[in-house]
Amino acid sequence: MGIWVSFFAVIALVLIPLVGAQGAGQYLFGIVIPYVAVLIFIIGFIYRVVQWGKTPVPFKIPTTGGQMKSLPWIKSNPLDNPSSTGGVIGRMALEVFAFRSLFRNTRVELREGPKVSYGSNKWLWVAALAFHYAFLVVFIKHFRLFMEPVPGFVTLLDSVDGFMEIGLPRLMMSSIVLLLAAIYLLLRRLAVPQLRYISLAADYFPLFLIIALAGSGILMKYFLRVDLTSVKELVVGLFSFRPTIPEGIGAIFYIHLFLLSVLIAYFPFSKLMHAGGVFMSPTRNMPNDNRAKRHINPWNYPVKVHTYDEYEDDFREKMKEVGLPVEKE
Amino acid sequence: MAKVAPPEELSRVDYTPPKKGWIDKPAELKEGRWCYGSKPKDHEVVGLPNPRAWSPGDEDWKLPDNWQEIFLDGLRERLDKFRTFRIFMDICVRCGACSDKCHFFIGSGDPKNMPVLRAELLRSIYRGEFTTAGKILGKVAGGRKLTYDVFKELFYYFFQCTECRRCSLFCPYGIDTAEITIIGRELLNLLGCNIDWIMGPVANCYRTGNHLGIQPHAYHSMLEFFCEEIEEITGILPEPSFNRKGAEILFITPSGDVFADPGTFTAMGYLMLFHYLEGMGLDITWSTYASEGGNFGFFTSHEMMKRLNSKMYAEAKRLGVKWILGGECGHMWRVCNQYMDTMNGPADFLEVPKSPLTGTVFENAQSHKMVHICEFTADLIKHGKLNLDPSRNDPYKVTFHDSCNTSRGMGFFEEPRYILNNICNDFHDMPINTIREQTFCCGSGSGLNTDEIMDLRMRGALPRANALQHVHDKHGVNLMSCICAIDRATLQALVDYWIPEVEVSGIHELLGNALILEGEKKRTMNLRGEEFPWVEEEEEEAAEEAALEVNLEAAEAEAEEVAAEAAEEAVEETAEETVEEAAEEEAEVEK
């Protein structure tokens, strides 16, 4: 059910600007909605992060994926079980840049017979990496729309991205990879019954949205060409707070922009916040040094305990019988 | 008359769940999968809410009228108190990396045992009751309301999680289902819904200091009993001290080691080790007040964990010891490592632990001042302080089960293996994806080691048993060692069902076998009182030798006679030959 709700929601999101972005509507979809979306994104994102940040971390319970630091002659694993800030940064970097934990899905397989082979379940890891990196590249490449002159790294990225030299304009790998990875992630949810069982509308919606976003971008770049100069004028206007609506930008652009607006406005209220959460996840951003450094719980409160004196009162005679020392005779 | 389906159809009943999603259909509680409900008397001892006689099988759980309010207020409070919990409620993307990592899912196939879904059971309430989207969109946003059936479902599945943290290892955001289960159980406890197997030990531990409710004199007499057994085996009588003020070190171990087989043999190992070291300057005492290393409060609520754990530091302070030595235990070490110093510290009345025998300072425990006995022993072996004869463990082919809590709560892998490699000659690890940080749970942790759910436990134990079966078939492994009291108790049931040829032991039991005490008599049996297989052989040999000696003497005497005769009769050659023969015979016997 979730999948259909999400699917039709995204279809609707595509149709809205198609109908609405005409005449004066262009101001709404070209200026007002993007501004509102960015505002929601910034406020929402900050709100969420602050809310997380001000929630205390009462205990230090890091993930321990390797030998802890103990005796000096025992080799510890500083990245999978960090005991210092450096190790934590290393682990976080591996997690954020290489999706270390998903990579763990590797294993030794013992198929029939004595042969040991190394199999793996790395498809999720590959697809997730491809998806996120492609998204990043596509995002950076959009810098050329509002930066004048276009920064060197954007041009460089462009030439790397288009190395295949196919088509005109050159086919960019990143957009294709992004689209394919998103479709893979979607199909995976549908094909594996376990995943279908756990998936919610909130899982399908962002995928459909991103597929539509990437799809509209590709359409705009290769098929329904829009006037790039006008687009740049609009975008630069938005960024310089002197918004204008140039004439003659195709509807496809407004669809693309609207989907983007929805995505960023939706971001802070959804699971997409994992982007911020991964840095704040206490199991991954704390060192495993509990025994060496005391962690403070800000709301630690006194509790009722059964004291030794109460205990001795209960059992004094019996303790004396077997010669156990007592405080009070 | 109702139409009866043909037998063929009957046997092919569809176990496929209805197409409805999990949100629409809370689980039915199946007997044999829920543990007995907690007893009112135990609630009263520790002052937990809603003491009443009840069973999870009942229709009516006798909850207070405002139960929803209590639960939701509790949920809100915990969202504000635990960053972990709030983030884990917010950021799961349901990627499914954890879905097939749970031993209960692997063994039973119940989709609600997938870690992600176990967390979603609570997350859906969070969304449905607290987030705007969830309140408006309901189940489209993955939200649901807290109904009676949903509440029962929470109880059902949070007591089907052993808090082993295997899933969290694979989560890209470090979402720790164990913490969600811990908080889930805490919420259930607000309404007095716990299980008997947890509440009983909690109440006992609170009053008498240990899970079984063993009173001080009985605790004392049990250990004396072990000492007598040690004397029988080694000829040496250890003399442990109890509640002794001014000792340098306080020793705390789970009470299971004192009362439950096969943990008791591990306790004997401790006693022997301490006796061995006392002559070299170890000054250690046991306590009857802090006589429980385990902490079932951990399976109840953070507060209860703190209340029970407080005894450790309190007793250390009262006795005036310098530091604490902790025995082989899983969740005890999870609590000591991750909670104790924070909850009941600072332990500024103690000193940084220093081994009195090797001078090693345990820098890694400089704040909370407690050392794991495996660290302590590994350090002793490294410094050559222990006189060991690993061949006494030769009847065993040993493997090691990494306990979830010491593995994924500490990262404690090398120390026990180092010890094992020094005290036995035949050690084999299980396959790499079933040990160390990826170790499989015994299927009975976190207070689920009760017998009424034996089926569930055996299902959950299958992944571990299967890996064990592999080394059993391949290397003839017949002993699974571990450093957890619950493991020692529950793995025994596991191997009895799945691989009856294997036994379970603690590491210090094997150490006790290998340790050569000064002045001990020749050992003929292990700590279990089982005679070494070679003893009979040796005895036979000794008997033969004795018999031979008698023969030899006779032969010699004869030879002498013959020689004398020969001398008389001047037939020297014959005499020489006979003597030579005798000498040869003697040489052979010596060989």
Added chain:
Amino acid sequence: MSLEEFLLEKKSAILKRWFDSILETYPSDTKQFLRTKKDRFENPVAHRISSGIEGIFSQILNDAKVEDASPFLDKVIRIRAVQDFPPSQALAFIFDLKRLVREAVVGDTREGQLSEELWRLEQKIDEMGLLALDIYTKCREEIYELRVNEVKRSVGRLIERANMICGVPEKEEDPEVCSTDNLT
């Protein structure tokens, strides 16, 4: 051509269908996991089932005694005995084999030659079914034994210790000096 040869020829196909029909008894979400996860350590249920049924099938092919199939039956049944199945369903998989073999035979050109042997095979499968019942019952009994033993073990030494204190009276008329009060 004998049935034996026929089955040898069809072995992998029948085994696959047999395995699938066993998986059918699990929820669909689980089925996929059981089917696709190849690692024998991360998917012990499927591993045991597939190696178990292969063993059973080989025993049938080898014309071995029914009892010889017992370790393989045990492999499968030991799992199903603790998986929430009522006994009838836990053991239904054995009789399924009859259907699968028949389905393989029906329509085959050699159908006529095999019917006699088929009848004997089915009889053998029935005998296995009875053996399976023994094994299932044994597994269930073991579970209850485990429960009892575990309770005993959990206070094992205490009982032993208590029994030591609990002396036999000197004379018959003496009250029993057995008191474990002070231990509890």
